[in-house]
Amino acid sequence: MQKEVSKIMKKKLKVIQIGTGSWGFSWVEKALQSPWVELAGLVDMKQEMLDYAVNTYHLDPSICFLTLKEAVKHVEADAAFVVVPPAFHKEVAIEALECGLHCLVEKPLAEEMEDALKMVLAAEKAGKKLMISQNYRFKRAPQTVKQLVEKGFVGEIGSVFINFQKAPHFTGFRTEMFEPLIQDMSIHHFDQIRGILGLNPVRIKAHSWNTSWSWFKGNPAASVIFEMENGAVVSYNGSWVSQGWETTWDGDWRIQGSEGEIHWHNNQVILHPSDLFVSVFQDGAVEKNGDLVFDLAAMEEEERMASIAEFAAAIAENREPETNGRDNLYSLAMVLGAKYAAKTGACVEVAELLDPRHFSKYAHIDD
Structure with a gap:
């Protein structure tokens, strides 16, 4: 990806980062490491956080500000990284967009x-790009799976089975959330479903629960069923309190179609075709006992660095980034729909989730 972006970029993208904290400081590191952006400014409402950034990352104090309003007065910038807590995304992103910054x-x-729709409309009104950092899309294994699906190796997709099992002993806000797994983790997998299959969901059913040995106040385990627009069904099972077998953070995927099945697990991508002779002579694949084991797609960067590259390239080419705001409404709908379905037992229509006339019905699900 780096070589492709380098061909597009005529100059570095000047970025103001809004928000710090433990995760925010990792974004500072990414901005400083990226060959495509220049950290033009840093904004945080707490002076001690700015002081920490100056001392830790050797930043010029003159590029650190308590407000975005002050930052745009004193530094030249093209874009903003919005790294504040989700409750403040709308307020901060809309202010940045109205200041003429891509986000x-x-x-x-x-x-x-x-709130999400207001952000999308603000970006469209300002003529600026709004991208969400769905970094799990930008990894070698899911990109490999996506390419196999796009090339038709499994034919028409009918069923997808995803299992995710981890036992992270988090402290802090995640242990207090109403639906920690669905809201904080499964958003990655839900977005990957759309990115890999090239399909949007139309209907959602879900059940979530806690266990006797859990260290979470809310529900760290869930089963979610998505009916996709082509009629395929995705069965997602996840747990953050697994006491035995664990998957990778991507989970264990089986994508079944009319021409075969893809098994993606432990960073391996394996195709079991219905007719091996149709698929056996494929570049980057080795046949083993009737299965084709594929090399992972080449990428110069992965995860957040690749997200930054896609953001910079989209601005340079004046196109919508892959995980743009309007597209991401569907991924957010999957989370909200799963939470609502788990809470009420209802079958949720995605079209209703996206309809402003029904926003109030699905608002404040955690209450």
């Missing part, structure tokens, strides 16, 4: 669909 926003886009 790369940490996931999730927003906590409520109404």
Whole structure:
């Protein structure tokens, strides 16, 4: 990706980062490491956080500000990284967009669909790019799976089975969330479903629960069923309190179609075709006992660095980034729909989730 972006970029993108904290400081590191952006400014409402950034990353104090309003007065910038808590995404991103800055926003886009749509409309009104950092899309293994699906190796997709099992002993806000797995983790997998399959969901059913040994106040385990627009069904099962077998953070995927099945697990991508002789002579694949084991797609960068590259390239080419705000409304709808379905037992229509006339129905699900 780096070589491709380098061909497009005539100059570095000047970025103001809004928000610090433990995760925010890792974004400072990414901005300083990226060959495509220049950290033009840093904004945080707490002076001690700015002081920490200056001392830790040797930043010029003159580029650190308590407000975005002050930052845009004193530094030249093209874009903003929005790394504040999700509850403040709308307020901060809209201010940045109205200041003429493109925005790369940490996931999730927003906590409520109404806020998310307001952000999308603000970006469209300003003529600026709004991208959500769905960094799990930008990894070698899912990109490999996506390419196999696009090339038709499994034919028409009918069923997808995803299992995710981890036992992270988090402290802090995640242990207090109503639906920690669905809201904080599954958003990655839900967005990957759309990115890999090239399909949007139309209907959602879900059940979530806690266990006797859990260290979470809310529900760290869930089963979610998505009916996709082509009629395919995705069965997602996840747990953050697994006491035995664990998957990778991507999970264990089986994508079944009319021409075969893709098994993606432990960073391996394996195709079991219905007719090996149709698929056996494929570049980058080795046949083993009737299965084709594929090399992972080449990428110069992965995860957040690749997200930054996509953001910079989209601005340079004046196109919508892959995980743009309007597209991401569907990923947010999957999270909100799963939470609502788990809470009420209802089957949720995605079209209703995206309809402003029904925003109030799905607002404040955690209450």
